[in-house]
Amino acid sequence: MSENLAAFFYLVASVFFILALRGLSSPQTARVGNLYGIFGMVIAVVTTLLTPHVVSYWLIVAGIVIGGAIGTYIALQIQMTALPQLVAAFHSLVGLAAVCVAAAAFTAPQEFGIGVPGAIERPSLVEMSIGMAIGAITFTGSIVAFSKLQGLVSGRPLMFPGQHLLNAGLGVLLVVLIAIVVASGAGAAFWGLLALSLALGFLLIMPIGGADMPVVISMLNSYSGWAACGIGFTLSNSLLIITGALVGSSGAILSYIMCKGMNRSIVNVVLGGFGTEGGAVVASGRAGDRAVKSGSADDAAFILKNAKSVIVVPGYGMAVAQAQHALREMADLLKKDGVEVRYAIHPVAGRMPGHMNVLLAEANVPYDEVFELDEINRDFPSTDVAFVIGANDVTNPAAKTDPNSPIYGMPILDVERAKTVLFVKRSMASGYAGVENELFYRDNTMMLFGDAKKMCEEIVKAME
């Protein structure tokens, strides 16, 4: 296949990838969109195999078969609650693949048409160094994110004195090493750059706390795109450049949306340390012996049955307790009684963007009953019951009223405007931000203490 024809097919593949993302604008078109994505990938792979670069196939076939089998197995086995760590793990693979390709291009540049070993063209060296550095940071950073999400290491931010100074210093060193690689083309500098980038990936993600992971995963998603871009520049391949740019901007937008959902700047998240003692101190200032009204499953069943409209506010706690199926059963019973049931999702509910929507969809909650914060917030005053399950900080009115609160300015779901608020919670412990929620002490609030799943099942029993 000639280079021109190959370039044409790469263009076709790029268009398919754009259509794949375009399909996600609505659940009806999304499945077709995913098929477009698969077409695009098949075209890209077949086109490359037919170019004169590729003459030996057996190793390639082996790689695709082995990798494909592993990928298929994992994707079919994975629980939807474990989705965030799966995506983090997949990001690390993209990063590592980028590193491998950059290393191959450095050691055998003649195969890529960018020079001979030891005398690679300057622009290619720049692009390949940057691509490899981003790939390596994505690789180790994603491994840290995966370990935190999977619970292999503590989700608490890991801080030590001089951390930011060290990272900044290493960042400068990274730029210097890239300059040395470009100037000299020396192998030692290239491999040194690889080692430094790997270390930097670890150090950058370590200080970021478990509940900031939605931002981190989005960020790493973005990085994996930019890494692909860097390799695309190295190989002068427009498909890689286009796809990398699509993925890079997608991850960047998701990071932005997540940050906005927490009213924090990306810098604040990246510097890390959120959710430590700082928050706990604030909490102790308000804590007292104020009385809370707590109720049983029977009380909750009674209140829910007499309501006309209910808005369910699920949080990460619901996912941890695997309560989504029991919750949907409860909602079904209510709907049978003519109660209007809707779900309100906060942008940062769950451990990755859109995670809660997937968990509800898995429990067969129709997607047209699930609403985003902007769509549903004005409906709380006309709602009888707000049923908060496994969420806390995202309902805290302090975000609107208390300028000293660490979560001040964060958009919240106005559950306190509903006639009655039911809070399913295991204890009075504060949420991730370490902030007391004054909502617990209000007259129209009833606390339902217990495991989210058990509580839902008991409410279902009480209603039957």
Added chain:
Amino acid sequence: MADPTSLAERAGGLADDAGRLARELEAMAHQLSFQASTVGTAPVGGPSLVYELTIFVLAVFVGYHVVWRVTPALHSPLMSVTNAISSVIIVGALIAAGPAAFGFAKFIGFVAVALAAVNIFGGFIVTQRMLQMFQRRK
């Protein structure tokens, strides 16, 4: 004068040399044409970099506009599908793993092919699984 047999031997040697030279020339021509085909369409250096940057910047804009239109409910599938398509980096891996001769580059090319394949299959399948779950009210 030399005898006919040694003359014939020398002629034979010369013919062998010529043959070898021809083969070397052929190999060089092959390599040249190969380089021309890879480099020729996009001259290295100034113009090609600007050309690539043009593609890059336009693609960022396309990405920006397409992604903002994605409904927030589908942000998880968005993430897994972008993860799958970013594995298009397999294109580079295939080139690295493609040459006839075995070496370090071919080996890490193979590793990269396998890693990218995990992502491609895993990413698209898990996206499909998620999207199957999104159902309307019955």
